[in-house]
Amino acid sequence: xxxxxxxxxxxxxxxxxxxxxxxxxxxxxxxxxxxxxxxxxxxxxxxxxxxxxxxxxxxxxxxxxxxxxxxxxxxxxxxxxxxxxxxxxxxxxxxxxxxxxxxxxxxxxxxxxxxxxxxxxxxxxxxxxxxxxxxxxxxxxxxxxxxxxxxxxxxx
Ligand SMILES: CC(C)(COP(=O)(O)OP(=O)(O)OC[C@H]1O[C@@H](n2cnc3c(N)ncnc32)[C@H](O)[C@@H]1OP(=O)(O)O)[C@@H](O)C(=O)NCCC(=O)NCCS
Numbered sequence: 001x002x003x004x005x006x007x008x009x010x011x012x013x014x015x016x017x018x019x020x021x022x023x024x025x026x027x028x029x030x031x032x033x034x035x036x037x038x039x040x041x042x043x044x045x046x047x048x049x050x051x052x053x054x055x056x057x058x059x060x061x062x063x064x065x066x067x068x069x070x071x072x073x074x075x076x077x078x079x080x081x082x083x084x085x086x087x088x089x090x091x092x093x094x095x096x097x098x099x100x101x102x103x104x105x106x107x108x109x110x111x112x113x114x115x116x117x118x119x120x121x122x123x124x125x126x127x128x129x130x131x132x133x134x135x136x137x138x139x140x141x142x143x144x145x146x147x148x149x150x151x152x153x154x155x156x
Contacts, residue, residue, distance in 0.1 A: 004087035006056035009095040011049055012064075021050045021064040028078035033122060039143050040076075044068050049099065053079075053092045063092050067108075072100055074110045077124070089127065101154045114139055114148040121145060128152070 012018045022041065029035045047070060053063035062083045066076040074096055079089050100108050112128055115121015125135075125148055133150040140147055 002087055004091070005083070007053055007062075007088060007091070008056060009051055009053045009092055011099075012052045017052050018050055020054075020061040021052050021066075024061060024064045024078050024080060025076050027080060029076070032081060035143065044075075051092060051095055051099075053088060063088055065092050065096055067096055067100065072105050072108045074108050077110075090131070093131065097152070097154055101156070105154060107151055107153050109136065109149060109151040111142065111147045112150050114146045116146070125150065 010017070012021050025040060026037075029040045030037055045066070047068060049067045049069060051065045051067070052061055054061050063079040064076065065074055065078075067074050074093070077089070077093065079092070097108065110128065110133070112124045112133075113122045114125050115123055117123050122145070128150045131152065133152045136149040136151045
């Protein structure tokens with residue numbers, strides 16, 4: 001069985017932790033995926049809860065995810081490239097699930113990237129499906145990429 005690197009997950013409550021989340025997003029969405037900074041950071045950040053995953057060994061920040069509080073939409077979910085496929089994404093999204101459940105939320109949803117990887121797009125729908133997310137509605141274009149709304153019912 002795969003061993004997930006030792007890590008901890010916390011809500012970014014200090015300016016320093018929020019900056020750590022933003023740095024991960026910059027590396028993944030702007031430097032790697034080519035999004036415009038004006039699209040990547042937006043007003044939703046001010047009304048969101050940001051989660052930060054750090055490695056236990058050296059406190060290196062390697063993952064982040066954002067929850068828009070008013071509508072339980074998750075997004076800006078990113079693990080640094082060199083740490084993907086190690087099983088770190090699952091506990092990070094589950095921490096967000098636990099947080100919403102703790103506030104009495106019944107579901108979370110996201111606008112998953114659903115681009116064709118053979119044409120240079122990113123497709124995260126497979127990740128969400130594995131966790132039990134289901135499609136809601138049709139695919140659509142947003143910020144130059146194909147997206148799919150996906151929803152997850154939180155178990156009580
Ligand atoms: C999406 C993302 C956060 C997942 O993080 P991760 O650390 O690689 O995920 P994990 O290692 O926890 O993966 C858990 C399982 O999901 C699978 N998985 C991961 N990404 C997947 C994808 N895009 N499609 C299908 N399965 C995927 C893994 O293979 C793994 O399966 P396994 O348990 O059988 O080995 C990461 O791939 C990422 O940062 N991508 C770039 C940014 C991005 O596109 N974010 C999503 C925006 S909607």
